[in-house]
Amino acid sequence: MKVLIPVAGAGKMLRPHTHTQPKPLVPVAGKPILGHIIDTLIGCGLTDFIFVIGYLGDKIEEFVHDNYGDTIQAEFVTQEPRQGSAHAIWVARKHILDEKNLLIMLGDTIVDMDFESFFENQHSVLAVKKVDNPCDFGIVELDKNRNVSKLVEKPRMPKSNYALVGLYKMNNVSLLLDSIQYILHHKKSNNGEYQLTDALMHMVSEGAIMQVAEVEKWYDCGKKDTLLEANAILLMHQEKSACPQLDGCIIIPPVSFGKDCRIEGSIIGPNVAIGDFTNVQNSIIKNTIIGSFSEIENAVLNHSIVGSDSSLRGLKQSLNIGDSTEINFGN
Numbered sequence: 001m002k003v004l005i006p007v008a009g010a011g012k013m014l015r016p017h018t019h020t021q022p023k024p025l026v027p028v029a030g031k032p033i034l035g036h037i038i039d040t041l042i043g044c045g046l047t048d049f050i051f052v053i054g055y056l057g058d059k060i061e062e063f064v065h066d067n068y069g070d071t072i073q074a075e076f077v078t079q080e081p082r083q084g085s086a087h088a089i090w091v092a093r094k095h096i097l098d099e100k101n102l103l104i105m106l107g108d109t110i111v112d113m114d115f116e117s118f119f120e121n122q123h124s125v126l127a128v129k130k131v132d133n134p135c136d137f138g139i140v141e142l143d144k145n146r147n148v149s150k151l152v153e154k155p156r157m158p159k160s161n162y163a164l165v166g167l168y169k170m171n172n173v174s175l176l177l178d179s180i181q182y183i184l185h186h187k188k189s190n191n192g193e194y195q196l197t198d199a200l201m202h203m204v205s206e207g208a209i210m211q212v213a214e215v216e217k218w219y220d221c222g223k224k225d226t227l228l229e230a231n232a233i234l235l236m237h238q239e240k241s242a243c244p245q246l247d248g249c250i251i252i253p254p255v256s257f258g259k260d261c262r263i264e265g266s267i268i269g270p271n272v273a274i275g276d277f278t279n280v281q282n283s284i285i286k287n288t289i290i291g292s293f294s295e296i297e298n299a300v301l302n303h304s305i306v307g308s309d310s311s312l313r314g315l316k317q318s319l320n321i322g323d324s325t326e327i328n329f330g331n
Contacts, residue, residue, distance in 0.1 A: 001119075001169075002099050003046050006088035007034065007107035008054025008079040013223045017307050022056040024107040025063055026227065027289060029234035030256035030273050033221045034060070036110045036234070038068055044115050046103065047072045050095050052088040054079045084193030086180045093180075099173045104196070106166030110219040110230065117213065118169060124210045126200070127167035129218045137163035138197040140212055148210035153190060153197040164197065165218045172208060179203045224305060231289055232271035258292060275308060283314070 011023025018026070024034035031039075038049070049072050053060045057078060064074050077092040089096075089104065096102055111127060118125055126148065128140055134155065140162045141150040152158070170176050179202040180194070188198050204210060219230035235254035252269030258276035265282045268274070272285050275292030283299040290296065291308030299314040306312060 001046060001101045001103055002048045002050060002096060003041055003103045003105060004050045004052065004089060004092055004096065005034075005037065005105050005107050006052040006079070006085055007060050008052050008057070008082050008088055009107070010055040010082075011108075011222075014227070017305060018055075020056075020307070022060055023222070025059060026221070027273060027275060027291060028110075028219075028221055028227055028231045029238060030258065032063065033108055033110065034063065035067065037105060037107065038064075038072070040110075040115075041103075041105070042068075042071060044119065049073065050075045050077060050092050052077050052079050052092050054082045084189070085196040086183060086194040086199045089176070089196065089199075090180045090184065090194075093177050096173055097177070100171070102170045102173050102176070104168040104170065108221045109166035110221060110234070111165055111167060111215040112217040113167075113213060113215040121169070121211060121213070122171070124171045124203075124208060125169045125213050126210055127165045127215050128162040128212045129165050129215050130161050131163040132161070134158035134161045134163060138195070139163060142212065146211065148200075148204055148212065151197045151201040151204065153195050162212060162214075165215055167215075168196070168200075172203070175203055175206060175208055179206070228271075228287060228289065228303060228305070231273055232287065235271055235273065252286070 007022060007024045009023060011018035014023055014026060025032040051060060051064065051074060053076055061076055068074065075095055077095065079088050079091045113127060126140060131137060135158060136154060138151060138153045139155055139158050139160050140148055141160045143149040176199065179199040182202050183194055183198050219234065220226040221230050235256055247264040249263050249265065250267045254271060255269040256273040258274055258278065260277050261274055262279045266280050267284045269286060271287045274280065274290045275294065277292055278290055278294045280296045283296050285301045288301045288304045290306045291310065293308055294306055294310045297313045299312050
């Protein structure tokens with residue numbers, strides 16, 4: 001089975017970090033989002049990948065070649081202009097025309113689920129998760145046999161709370177492409193973007209049987225708050241990383257350290273991921289992601305994301321305070 005991963009988007013919700021790198025390469029729990037995705041699929045025995053690239057696509061290619069060049073077979077297709085998830089599949093159609101089955105996984109989707117039963121299902125299967133705010137997602141409605149009866153992108157009055165999480169196993173690739181061609185031809189777009197949800201709905205209207213598989217955990221990496229939440233949860237479930245050179249530090253797990261870090265006189269954790277070759281001195285850091293090759297000194301960080309090649313130096317005071325004194329360095 002081939003895997004198609006659309007990674008062409010600009011990741012506007014994660015700016016300023018996506019000004020200099022594509023969203024799938026933003027780090028979470030010690031590795032890029034895309035690294036978590038590829039590792040999961042390799043663990044399922046999948047090695048034939050198609051990446052649909054666009055914004056800063058050369059960096060995606062470089063990451064895949066440098067880290068997985070000997071492990072997977074990778075093809076790259078450029079989506080230009082970038083017109084949504086269905087259009088991303090359409091531009092890669094020549095690479096999937098002869099496929100019986102196809103796995104589509106969006107480039108910011110990290111999930112925990114029963115992949116064995118997901119792949120064994122003879123029908124097309126959509127991964128879903130129950131959510132509290134279905135108006136913000138593509139939503140799936142089911143019939144009495146628990147087959148998909150309707151798909152709606154961000155419905156105003158949702159009749160279901162099963163949200164699409166961005167993972168799809170398709171067993172009829174030719175009908176998928178015909179359905180995408182249909183919505184392109186009839187210009188069924190949302191603000192100029194052609195959604196995979198609409199193509200799937202057309203497949204259902206043509207008689208395709210689709211079922212759902214509920215994921216155990218879904219880590220939404222599209223915004224700062226949800227990225228930090230995903231970082232904390234993933235850190236709790238991964239193996240403890242080796243500590244770098246430490247001098248007068250307190251480490252509160254879970255924490256992830258990249259290679260050749262140097263941490264001095266600091267309190268680190270919980271829920272902190274620090275990239276390669278980063279130095280931290282005299283700082284207190286929790287609930288934070290820090291990129292590689294960065295310098296942090298005399299800083300107090302909480303609920304923060306610091307990019308790579310960054311430098312942050314906080315205030316450092318020498319005080320001689322007498323009785324009945326109040327000092328406030330805050331706002």
